[in-house]
Amino acid sequence: xxxxxxxxxxxxxxxxxxxxxxxxxxxxxxxxxxxxxxxxxxxxxxxxxxxxxxxxxxxxxxxxxxxxxxxxxxxxxxxxxxxxxxxxxxxxxxxxxxxxxxxxxxxxxxxxxxxxxxxxxxxxxxxxxxxxxxxxxxxxxxxxxxxxxxxxxxxxxxxxxxxxxxxxxxxxxxxxxxxxxxxxxxxxxxxxxxxxxxxxxxxxxxxxxxxxxxxxxxxxxxxxxxxxxxxxxxxxxxxxxxxxxxxxxxxxxxxxxxxxxxxxxxxxxxxxxxxxxxxxxxxxxxxxxxxxxxxxxxxxxxxxxxxxxxxxxxxx
Amino acid sequence: xxxxxxxxxxxxxxxxxxxxxxxxxxxxxxxxxxxxxxxxxxxxxxxxxxxxxxxxxxxxxxxxxxxxxxxxxxxxxxxxxxxxxxxxxxxxxxxxxxxxxxxxxxxxxxxxxxxxxxxxxxxxxxxxxxxxxxxxxxxxxxxxxxxxxxxxxxxxxxxxxxxxxxxxxxxxxxxxxxxxxxxxxxxxxxxxxxxxxxxxxxxxxxxxxxxxxxxxxxxxxxxxxxxxxxxxxxxxxxxxxxxxxxxxxxxxxxxxxxxxxxxxxxxxxxxxxxxxxxxxxxxxxxxxxxxxxxxxxxxxxxxxxxxxxxxxxxxxxxxxxxx
Numbered sequence: 001x002x003x004x005x006x007x008x009x010x011x012x013x014x015x016x017x018x019x020x021x022x023x024x025x026x027x028x029x030x031x032x033x034x035x036x037x038x039x040x041x042x043x044x045x046x047x048x049x050x051x052x053x054x055x056x057x058x059x060x061x062x063x064x065x066x067x068x069x070x071x072x073x074x075x076x077x078x079x080x081x082x083x084x085x086x087x088x089x090x091x092x093x094x095x096x097x098x099x100x101x102x103x104x105x106x107x108x109x110x111x112x113x114x115x116x117x118x119x120x121x122x123x124x125x126x127x128x129x130x131x132x133x134x135x136x137x138x139x140x141x142x143x144x145x146x147x148x149x150x151x152x153x154x155x156x157x158x159x160x161x162x163x164x165x166x167x168x169x170x171x172x173x174x175x176x177x178x179x180x181x182x183x184x185x186x187x188x189x190x191x192x193x194x195x196x197x198x199x200x201x202x203x204x205x206x207x208x209x210x211x212x213x214x215x216x217x218x219x220x221x222x223x224x225x226x227x228x229x230x231x232x233x234x235x236x237x238x239x240x241x242x243x244x245x246x247x248x249x250x251x252x253x254x255x256x257x258x259x260x261x262x263x264x265x266x267x268x269x270x271x272x273x274x275x276x277x278x279x280x281x282x283x284x285x286x287x288x289x290x291x292x293x294x295x296x297x298x299x300x301x302x303x304x305x306x307x308x309x310x311x312x313x314x315x316x
Numbered sequence: 317x318x319x320x321x322x323x324x325x326x327x328x329x330x331x332x333x334x335x336x337x338x339x340x341x342x343x344x345x346x347x348x349x350x351x352x353x354x355x356x357x358x359x360x361x362x363x364x365x366x367x368x369x370x371x372x373x374x375x376x377x378x379x380x381x382x383x384x385x386x387x388x389x390x391x392x393x394x395x396x397x398x399x400x401x402x403x404x405x406x407x408x409x410x411x412x413x414x415x416x417x418x419x420x421x422x423x424x425x426x427x428x429x430x431x432x433x434x435x436x437x438x439x440x441x442x443x444x445x446x447x448x449x450x451x452x453x454x455x456x457x458x459x460x461x462x463x464x465x466x467x468x469x470x471x472x473x474x475x476x477x478x479x480x481x482x483x484x485x486x487x488x489x490x491x492x493x494x495x496x497x498x499x500x501x502x503x504x505x506x507x508x509x510x511x512x513x514x515x516x517x518x519x520x521x522x523x524x525x526x527x528x529x530x531x532x533x534x535x536x537x538x539x540x541x542x543x544x545x546x547x548x549x550x551x552x553x554x555x556x557x558x559x560x561x562x563x564x565x566x567x568x569x570x571x572x573x574x575x576x577x578x579x580x581x582x583x584x585x586x587x588x589x590x591x592x593x594x595x596x597x598x599x600x601x602x603x604x605x606x607x608x609x610x611x612x613x614x615x616x617x618x619x620x621x622x623x624x625x626x627x628x629x630x631x632x633x634x635x636x637x638x639x
Binding site: 176177192195196199205208209242243246247248249250251 | 567571574575578579582583584585586587589605606607637639
């Protein structure tokens, strides 16, 4: 029986007894069957899916079972263009070995830059293992910015990196500018500028970053156990609440909190290691650590098991 | 005296004809209608007061006014001592009714001075409050803090083409590196400023602390160029940017400020430790820091800096850190 569960997009054909039922398609017979009563509503419906048979005796560089490219028509402007494939026989090459039919360019020229940017976004996101929803959001943001043309003069890679940064923020899992810099060829300054311009152009805003947004990522990169991560989160939050670190970047405070928590536990990390992971200079960690050190006993969670007691914490 | 005390404190500075701003009072408080005809009209109840009391009232106000014109007229009136004249003026005044009138402090004024455009109608009672144009801030006292100007950037056209190489070789304190930048960088010590002199004859003067100093410095640079043999003139001196700074003396919760004023503020601790507030009116950019220091820039005139600070001060007070 029909195994495809394709949703019926044609509103006209419905079962007369069950107008709400979604018709199930039987591809073998080309029938549309109502699942409630089994009535065959439409027959010999043309299957618009992929080509079933493949003639695989020739060397098939491309999979001939596809009738069109699988790119998303939501983002590019309608993907109905086709192109002439590379010649395979001997007749398609002239005496020097160049292919006779050379015109493979000028396909979707208006969106060539956009497709290029999408490719770049996917590459960048892949480097830091970002999930598909962030990539989709980034693509949408880029399309909106590109269509608006207010940032047309800026490098597309810079816009793409800034869109990636904004998408991560909007999904609630912000990445630091330095992390985006690490996977992009654009400088932090340029990404920051494009970030502000895009927020203005799209008239959106993003939430402020907090120390807790980065804890899980930094701590797992440092291979710290869960207790240390929870302690560091608690320390950072308390430090900000008690206003011990006014004006300090949340990344620096988070790094200092991780340092304090790791030094109090069995898994000690040096400032340099933490600085490498967080993208913070170790003198910055030292500065923030000096600010939170005096109130160290108040910052730790109550159920924390100290490997090094609080008074023996390193004092820099 | 009772006349002025009946006015709300902010409007006492306005209690002069034509809305002239007395220097002692901060020029742009949040309540101050910016150059409009909305000067409050003190008591119109000439009918209720006797003429003698009116004269006494006028003389008391006269002491607080600094317009010599009114004082002269008042003295003339006192000398004339014509009760009939005063009676005439008051009756004329009553006849004028609702149409635009200057504040009724000096009845003699109504005969000579032109009415203010768009003035409000007569108020029946002295205690009528004024509705402010600027956004609703409480009619509190001004901050008492005056931003200090730190830098003025101005441009001037010397009006002739210049040969930068000769300027650089012959002038003192001039550097010229055409591969790096296409202008001569010249510095003078008094006022301590730096000038960029371009071969087209245009010059940019930076570093002065006041408008007059900027103009004086630009003139000194023009004289230097003139002494080197170029027919330098001093055309189109214009101040392009003024930077001021001040301290509100209390720490500020920037996170709260960015939440409520999202459309104006930008606070990215990763990029810059201060909050960047872009005020629409006047068009000034303010850098607000946690410590309470505020930097204001983008002004073309001094008054914009003051006005911007007076606008932001009540907002900052609302985000004062309590601990």
